[in-house]
Each structure stands twice: as structure tokens, then as C-alpha cells.
Amino acid sequence: MNAFYGLFIVCALALAALVGVGGGGMTGLFAVAIPYAAVAIFVVGFALKVMCWAKSPVPFRIPTTGGQQKSLDWIPYARYDNPVNSRDTVVRMILEVLTFRSLFRNTTAVLGKTPDGKPQVGYFSEKWLWLAAILFHYSFLLIVIRHMRFFTEPVPLPIQWLDWADSILQIYSPTLYQTNLLFLAGLGWLLARRLLYPQIRYISNAADYFALFLIIGIALSGIYMRYVAKVDIVSIKQFTMSLVMFSPVVPKEIAPSFFVHLFLVCVLLAYFPFSKLMHLGGVFLSPTRNLPNDSRIHHHENPWNPKIKPHSYEAYEDDFREAMVEAGLPVVKQLEEEA
């Protein structure tokens, strides 16, 4: 049901763009107003969200330690899983962000039987989620970078190289980008596991499917433009460059499918700061990962530390003095002083 809602909303959005640009005569809205607004919402919303997180202090250093601590000199320690300095913490973060290292640890728990029939819980390495996530994210990144050729003139060399490398297989015409396939493969698995695994289906809500269908919609509309509709790239570039120069002109030759693509991207941009997609920013601020495990070594300051006093020794002794004296425990105040 949740999957259906997600799909439905994305289809409705695509249709809205088609109708709006086709018969509706709202090309100006979809081509100019919405893109500018979406970019503005994305930039401002993203910044506000990150600032909102940053505003809350980090009262304690609570890294999740994923390996041996640094203690005695002769015990080798897990520098990057249990860092004690900033350098190693940065390395931990880089590995986390660039290689999804925690996700790489993933296992799946299976209730099975030993060969002699006794029940056993087994834990098997499960790398498919990691693989799909890596494929999806890196393809996404490359695709975004490739798109920069529409927003730059002349196109910087690195982007041209990337374009060349990505179509190196030289099959199909226009040449096929490998990232597109990997992107869809990654997305396909992320969607399939939500639909196929009962546990994951159970935890998925409509927003989870919406994000996936929206991105799939963007990918498919892009692929449709390139390989099926074969839209007029020259006039599109004219248009995108005019947006970049803040003097928008919408050439007549642009096919409606382009506006579907553009509108879905705008929706993604505008939706981003309000959604779980903000994990992009959040992962950098996660206190279980981005802090060294060093509060035994250095003082960490909690800005709101309430300095709550313990039940004092004096009060404790007052409470138990008689029994303490009788038991021969040292006391600070003698019984006679008490009176």
C-alpha cells in the first residue's frame, strides 16, 4: 500500500508537468519559476537544517567503538575503528562516507539447524545492500557531475573526460552511459528489497517508496529523452545556460518529456531538505562516528553541564555514624561531637 502511494504521487507529478507544459500553457511556470524556486529551497533548506543540527551541542563524546582501544603500549589498537585523535577520526569519517564502511559490516541473522539437527542462529555476510547503495550513490554522483555540461560553457575538461569515460563501451546511439545502467541496477535492488523482504516491507513507509520512485522517475525520463525521444540537446543547452545567466529563454523546440524530467528533479531538490535524504548532511554530524574516543585522555566540555552534587559524605556519615563507629570504620566526626 505504501509502495502504491509512493508510485502514485510520482506519476501524478509527472502527469502534472506534462499537462502543464503541453496543453496547460504553463511553460513559464515549469521552466523558470519552479526551477529557481526549487534550487532556492534546496540551498536554503539544506543550510538551515545543518545549522539547526549544529546549534545543538554535543554534551558527551559517545563514539561507537568498533575495535580495540588505545591503552597499554604493547596492545595494538584499532586506529580507525577506535580513534583517539582527530587525524584518525577524519580517516574513519572518510572511510565511512566514501566506502560506507559500517554498511559493509552488514550480516543477516538466520535461524537454522546444525548438521545434527540442533537449532542454531547463524550470521551470514550480507553485502548486497552495500553493493546496491554504492552503485546507486556513486552513479548518482557521476550523473550529477556529467550534467554539469549543461550548465557550463565551455565545458571544463574533467567533465568532458568523465563523459568520454562513461560512454567508453561505445554501444548504442547515442552512446550508452554505463552509470545509467549501474544507477538503475542499484535503485532496482533498493526498491526490490523493500518490496520482497517482509521485514523491510514492514518498516517502509510511503516516503521511502516516494524517494525511490521519484529518483527512478528522473532516471527513466532522462533515459527516455536521450534514447527514445532524442530531444534537441542544443536548444536544451541554450535553455539551461539561460537559466544559469539569470535571463531565462525557453526555446520552442524543447520536447515535453524534458519538462517532466526537469520537474521531477525540482521536486527532488525541494523535497530534499525536509526528508531523510538529509542523511547526506547528517552523516557528517553523527556523534557516534565523528568524535575520537578520548574522554579518558582529554577533558571534553559539556556547555550545559548541570554540576549536580552527590549525596555528600557528611550526610552519609550522619546517617550511619553510630553503626560505623561500632563496626570500627573511621569517621570524621565522632559520636560525642555530633550532639
Added chain:
Amino acid sequence: MALKPEELLATIDYLNPPKTGWMETPNDFSPGRWPYPAKPDLHRAMGFKHAHEWKADEKDWHLPENWKQIISEGFKARLDKYRSFKVFMDVCVRCGACADKCHFYIGGGDPKNMPVLRAELMRSVYRADFTTAGKILGKLNGARVMEEDVLKEWFLYFYQCTECRRCSLFCPYGIDTAEITMMARELLHEVGLGINWIMEPVFNCNRTGNHLGIQPHAFKEIVEFMCDDIEEYTGVRINPPLNEPGHEVLFITPSGDAFADPGIYTFMGYLILFEAIGLDYTLSTYASEGGNFGLFTGADTMQKLNAKMYSEAKRLGAKWILGGECGHMWRVINQYMDTMNGYIQEGSNLTTPRNPITGTVFHNAKQTKMVHITEFTADLIKHGKLDLSPERNNHLRVTYHDSCNPARGMGLLEEPRYVIKNVCNNYFEMPPQTTREQTFCCGAGSGLNTEEIMEIRLRGGLPRGNALKYVQDKHDVNMMACICALDRATLIPVADFWAPGVQITGVHEMVANALNLKGQKKREVNLRGEELEEV
């Protein structure tokens, strides 16, 4: 516990979650599914508001009239105090990587015990109260408004989380459900909902210095009683100083070790070790608790109880503090203690700890001034300062359970292993997915070691119990060592149920059994008073 292991296993079904969505699935408050409420006078005495009588299986929980407002304001206040909380409320993508990492989910199959859903219980309310998208889109965006049933659900499931952080290890963003559980429990306390198994130790610890409520004279008696046993078994009389100013080291260990088998053998182990090396130390009755159940109620309580450690070290003029075998105690010491109570050190004699026997300086404890006993003992062994006869432990085939907190909140993994391997000759590791940083909880941490929820505990104990069974079958393991006083109590039912025949021990019990004391008589029995075979 009525179910047999096979019957319990047969109830677990990961592939068929309830037909109803999780927001629609009603709470099940059958007996055995919830810990008993805190006594109102204890709740009140510890400074919590809205103490009242209530029972989880009754419809009316007698909440304060403005409970929704209290929760909402408390929620907001915590979002502003903890970046962790705020980020974790926003960034989960529900990828499910954490789902089958939780022992309660593995042993029960209830989807609300997947860390991701446990956290969603709170996130759903967060979205409705504090986010634009949640306000507009409602349930489509996973939001729901706070109602009494939601609050009850919090109580049910945030007392089925042992704050073990295993989920956090696997989450691509490090989302730590333990952190969310702590916030939820704090909020529940604000509307008068707590559990007695936590509140009573907290109250006791505040007044008598330890969770068990052992008063000073009784504490002394217990120590003397242990010394009597030690004398009987080894022929050496020890007289540990109590509350004495002017010693170099203050030793603090969880009071669980002063109370019941097999913890007391570990306590005896410490005393024998200190005697053997001639350590200049004192025990304290005022700070006679290493553990800190305050951690399981809220940050303020944790701080209040923990503050006794530095206060007592200062009062007695100790140079540094040595800490015993305890799990959550070391989470507090490693990640909270100096941050919240370091200011008390000012004007004290505390300095960077230095092992007086080996000269090793514990630079890793430069700021807290507190050393873990296995760090200390490992250092002693490494420098050859202990006269050990590990063959006295030859009848033991030992494995080691990493407690969650020292593993994932500290990284104390090698030190205890090094010690164990030097004091016994037969050591076997459990499968790697169940040890070290991936270790599984005993099923009863974070104050859930109470009898009335035994079925939940045994379910949560399945991963540990099953791994234990594996080494029992494969290597004839008959002893599981641990460095946690709670474990020494909670692993016993887990082992009895899942791997009957395996016993539980602290590491320093084994150390002392192997350790030779000057002037000892022939060691014919171990610290449990059991005959040793001729070796």
C-alpha cells in the same frame, strides 16, 4: 519460564510480521512483558516529578493531566541539548541494516524490536510535532500524533532495549538506538513512569553508597567474611582497608560483587591480587558502587551517583582510582565521567595513574585518573610481576563474553583476553560475529535484569546462549568468563536455558585461583571452595 528452548525457538518467525502495520498493532501488556513500576516514594525521593501508583496492564495509567505538554516540552528540550538526538531523529533512511542486529529481535521476531522501528516509535511523534513535512503529510511521511497508547508503547519497547549499541555499529550513519532509548526513558520518568528494578538501586546507591543498599557496617562484615574464606582456602589473612585516607589508590567495584555468587569470588579475587602485589589501596563504603543505574533513568541521576567517585577520591586523598569488572560502569567512566564530574577533581590529589609495581604510566587515563582492573592486571602480567600457576585452572575450558559497554563504548577487548590466557590453559573464542565489537548482550542489561520479564531476557539471551552452546558442543567449554557484575548474575539463567552445564565466572576469580600468595598453604580448593585435582 514455562517454554522449553525448542518451543521458544518455534515461536520466532522473522518472515511473517503482524498483518497490521506497526502503527496499528496494539500493545501487548500480558504478564511477563513489562517490568514492575517504580514505587512512588522512591521515584519522588530521587527528585522525579509526578510520582504515582500505576500498573502497565491497567487501562488507566493515571498520567498527570498535562502529560502531553510535559512530553512535548521535554522532547524539545532534549533536541536542543543533544545533537545526537536531533540528528538521529532526522537521518534514518529505514534501510534496515540494523534490524536483525538486535538480540531482542533475533530472539523474539517482534518487528518493534528492530532498532529501526524502536526508534520510529519516537521519530513518528517527532515528525508530527517538530517537522514541516510530518505536519503536512502525516502518516504518509511516517508521522503520528502522541496519544496514550503511543506513550504506553514507548514504555513497552524502551524497556526492551538494553542500550547495548550493537545496532549503532552497523548503521551507515551510526544511529545509536541506545541514545534514543535514554531520551525516551528520561521523558517517561518526567510523567511519573519508571521501573522499580532501576529506581530502587538508584535510591539505595544515593543513600547507602551502593545499589544493593548495603550499609557501611554490613559492607565491612561482608568483606571480612570474604577474607575469612580466603584465609581458609589459602592460609593468608588479608585485612583490606576501608574508608581510610592517605592511600595511593581508591578501588571501586560494583556492589553486585559483594553480594552473590559468583560475583563474590571475583571480589575475593581482587583482594588476593592486591595482597599479592602489596598495593597501597583502600575500599570505600561511601563509594561502594561502581555501577550506575542512574544511566538507565537519565543523565542527571547518572551524574549525581557518579559524583561520589571523585568526591571520595578527593576526601581520601587518593592519587588515582582503580575500577573493577563492570560493564555499564565503564561506559559511564569512559564516555561521561570526566565530562560531567571532572570539575570535582579540582583540589584533589588525583594525578595520571601510574602502576606502582611496574612503573607503567596509564596515559590513556590521563584525564579521568581511573584505570580498569584488566588494564592493570594485564600490565602486571606483562611485566612478570605475578607468580601464576595457571594449571590450577586446568579443569576449566573457558570462553569469554564481551560485555556490550566495554566493547562498543570503550574498546576494552584485548586486555581481558590477555589476562585470561595467562591464568588458564584452555581458552576458546565464540564465533566472531558474536564477540568483540560485535558482541551480543546478555539480554538483561540497562536495568532489565529483573525476574518478572524472564522470558524477554531469555529471548534476548538467545544469540549469546546459542554462541555459547556452539563452543560447548565443539570444545567442551564449561566456563564463560566476563567482566561485568550484571553479567555474572544474568548469564546464569541464559546459560542454564540455552547451554546448560556452562558456569559463569569473573576474570579475577580465575586470576586469584592461579595466583600464588607469599606464605600460602597448599592450595587444595579454589575460591568456590571446590576441591582442586592434584596438579
